[in-house]
Amino acid sequence: MAREDFKFFHDFRVRYSEIDGQGVVFNAHYLTYFDVAITEYFRDLNFDYSQYPEKTGADFHLVKSLVNYERPLLFDTEFQVGCRTQKIGNSSIVFVLEIFDKDQSERYASGEIIWVNTNQTTHKTERVGDEIRDLLVGFEGTGIIQ
Amino acid sequence: MAREDFKFFHDFRVRYSEIDGQGVVFNAHYLTYFDVAITEYFRDLNFDYSQYPEKTGADFHLVKSLVNYERPLLFDTEFQVGCRTQKIGNSSIVFVLEIFDKDQSERYASGEIIWVNTNQTTHKTERVGDEIRDLLVGFEGTGIIQ
Amino acid sequence: MAREDFKFFHDFRVRYSEIDGQGVVFNAHYLTYFDVAITEYFRDLNFDYSQYPEKTGADFHLVKSLVNYERPLLFDTEFQVGCRTQKIGNSSIVFVLEIFDKDQSERYASGEIIWVNTNQTTHKTERVGDEIRDLLVGFEGTGIIQ
Amino acid sequence: MAREDFKFFHDFRVRYSEIDGQGVVFNAHYLTYFDVAITEYFRDLNFDYSQYPEKTGADFHLVKSLVNYERPLLFDTEFQVGCRTQKIGNSSIVFVLEIFDKDQSERYASGEIIWVNTNQTTHKTERVGDEIRDLLVGFEGTGIIQ
Numbered sequence: 045m046a047r048e049d050f051k052f053f054h055d056f057r058v059r060y061s062e063i064d065g066q067g068v069v070f071n072a073h074y075l076t077y078f079d080v081a082i083t084e085y086f087r088d089l090n091f092d093y094s095q096y097p098e099k100t101g102a103d104f105h106l107v108k109s110l111v112n113y114e115r116p117l118l119f120d121t122e123f124q125v126g127c128r129t130q131k132i133g134n135s136s137i138v139f140v141l142e143i144f145d146k147d148q149s150e151r152y153a154s155g156e157i158i159w160v161n162t163n164q165t166t167h168k169t170e171r172v173g174d175e176i177r178d179l180l181v182g183f184e185g186t187g188i189i190q
Numbered sequence: 191m192a193r194e195d196f197k198f199f200h201d202f203r204v205r206y207s208e209i210d211g212q213g214v215v216f217n218a219h220y221l222t223y224f225d226v227a228i229t230e231y232f233r234d235l236n237f238d239y240s241q242y243p244e245k246t247g248a249d250f251h252l253v254k255s256l257v258n259y260e261r262p263l264l265f266d267t268e269f270q271v272g273c274r275t276q277k278i279g280n281s282s283i284v285f286v287l288e289i290f291d292k293d294q295s296e297r298y299a300s301g302e303i304i305w306v307n308t309n310q311t312t313h314k315t316e317r318v319g320d321e322i323r324d325l326l327v328g329f330e331g332t333g334i335i336q
Numbered sequence: 337m338a339r340e341d342f343k344f345f346h347d348f349r350v351r352y353s354e355i356d357g358q359g360v361v362f363n364a365h366y367l368t369y370f371d372v373a374i375t376e377y378f379r380d381l382n383f384d385y386s387q388y389p390e391k392t393g394a395d396f397h398l399v400k401s402l403v404n405y406e407r408p409l410l411f412d413t414e415f416q417v418g419c420r421t422q423k424i425g426n427s428s429i430v431f432v433l434e435i436f437d438k439d440q441s442e443r444y445a446s447g448e449i450i451w452v453n454t455n456q457t458t459h460k461t462e463r464v465g466d467e468i469r470d471l472l473v474g475f476e477g478t479g480i481i482q
Numbered sequence: 483m484a485r486e487d488f489k490f491f492h493d494f495r496v497r498y499s500e501i502d503g504q505g506v507v508f509n510a511h512y513l514t515y516f517d518v519a520i521t522e523y524f525r526d527l528n529f530d531y532s533q534y535p536e537k538t539g540a541d542f543h544l545v546k547s548l549v550n551y552e553r554p555l556l557f558d559t560e561f562q563v564g565c566r567t568q569k570i571g572n573s574s575i576v577f578v579l580e581i582f583d584k585d586q587s588e589r590y591a592s593g594e595i596i597w598v599n600t601n602q603t604t605h606k607t608e609r610v611g612d613e614i615r616d617l618l619v620g621f622e623g624t625g626i627i628q
Contacts, residue, residue, distance in 0.1 A: 059368065060216070060372075060375060064206060064210070064211075065211070070207050071517070072512075072513035074510075075509055076351065076353045076510045079510070083412075106509050109512075109549045111546065113543070113545050206521060207517055217401055218367035218371070221364035225363070226497050252363050253406075255366075255402070256400075257400065257401045257402075259397070259401075352508070357498065357505045364499060411503055
């Protein structure tokens with residue numbers, strides 16, 4: 045992956061509350077950045093996630109998170125998180141996220157988040173609905189269909 | 191207030207994720223410690239808070255927090271949070287919280303949390319129910335009734 | 337205080353990681369918002385806080401936080417935090433902070449943060465330096481001098 | 483991996499501040515639990531991590547985190563995090579962590595944390611020192627040497 049592979053970025057600045065005793069962002073906060081980036085990615089696509097459970101009877105659960113920490117992120121640093129959908133399987137969506145500096149010339153971290161679509165009544169996995177499927181394919185291209 | 195004024199303490203140890211770039215606990219986390227201490231205080235009193243909204247149609251909302259930071263809390267420090275009910279008003283409960291070292295010989299911080307009992311339907315404040323009132327007076331004494 | 341009393345506001349949006357089981361922002365995170373707002377307030381004044389300890393041999397310690405929670409802040413809400421210096425004493429600075437909705441027509445919370453200037457060698461309180469004093473008086477007016 | 487594979491567990495209880503709007507622990511906090519568990523694992527081994535940078539001129543950096551979320555963790559749940567060293571390479575240590583319920587009969591999550599030993603002057607990776615190597619091999623067995 046390189047920055048050219050992302051069509052969506054969200055801007056952040058490191059908060060003082062996020063750095064630890066070594067003066068760098070504590071590892072857990074990268075997942076919060078990823079979470080915000082995915083929220084903003086769907087906002088950018090005009091997808092109203094809040095309606096999803098009611099409309100479909102299903103909801104997404106996060107089943108996997110992966111972060112590769114490449115360079116330390118320091119207090120007050122402005123950075124961008126790139127988010128893209130890498131794959132849509134039958135019931136899962138795989139997001140790839142990467143953290144770049146403001147000018148996107150250096151990468152701080154990369155990672156992956158996997159969601160599984162789960163029926164709220166049966167608690168079983170369920171095919172990802174067509175609305176979100178079409179939206180993601182429309183934005184990222186047909187290459188993401190697994 | 192001194193440590194003798196507390197009948198309840200809960201033990202903690204500072205997590206690495208809680209310290210900031212100055213190597214001391216970031217100010218916001220004191221409120222998390224207070225929150226955990228109040229939860230454990232009610233557990234100690236055998237009060238099942240999770241049943242309260244259903245039983246009474248009301249719930250408590252936190253309306254005020256106050257922290258006086260006296261000494262820095264460092265990574266890995268073992269400490270105790272003392273919790274007591276200072277006052278029960280008609281619809282409010284005032285908790286006093288203090289953070290001591292493990293041996294209770296030094297104080298790191300003191301503070302106050304105020305809860306207001308709110309009817310979940312009308313969203314108006316409502317008299318604190320008798321069950322919790324009796325429990326707190328039984329533990330702390332009649333001096334807490336305002 | 338009203339929104340007219342603030343010359344500085346910083347924009348936020350509630351992160352999913354900040355809400356709790358009641359679907360509202362957990363109380364401790366308000367202090368993180370206040371902390372970010374004060375950082376941005378000094379950035380707006382072109383004050384380079386990171387140089388302060390080296391230049392003066394002193395540093396500020398947060399000695400008091402106060403939050404009054406007025407209305408619940410929900411997930412995804414856009415809000416603004418107003419920050420102003422209310423008073424400069426000999427060694428202390430009192431900040432007043434208020435949280436408004438995006439249009440500044442409703443207030444969610446108000447609070448206060450007090451910093452004390454402390455000599456890094458003697459660990460004693462010390463007069464707030466002239467550079468920061470002049471900057472704050474220049475921005476807020478002479479009324480803040482205590 | 484199964485619970486029998488762990489010689490070390492650390493006890494936790496879910497804090498209210500850690501759950502999100504779905505009433506379950508927010509995904510990022512699992513990394514905080516892992517971090518605390520590794521700290522306690524080294525304490526159990528009587529390894530004084532705080533001395534490591536000074537003694538060796540090197541320090542460990544977290545380069546990878548992985549979490550598989552299997553069952554939701556609810557507010558107030560008592561749980562245990564098992565920690566073991568899976569491998570020591572030349573400059574890296576791989577920890578495996580799993581989250582079980584209090585009775586260790588159900589698993590909530592599993593994951594991996596990788597540390598790399600880095601020279602603090604050259605910022606290059608460096609062989610993990612013998613003291614920590616011997617300690618981990620003594621506890622986990624020679625099978626962890628890669």
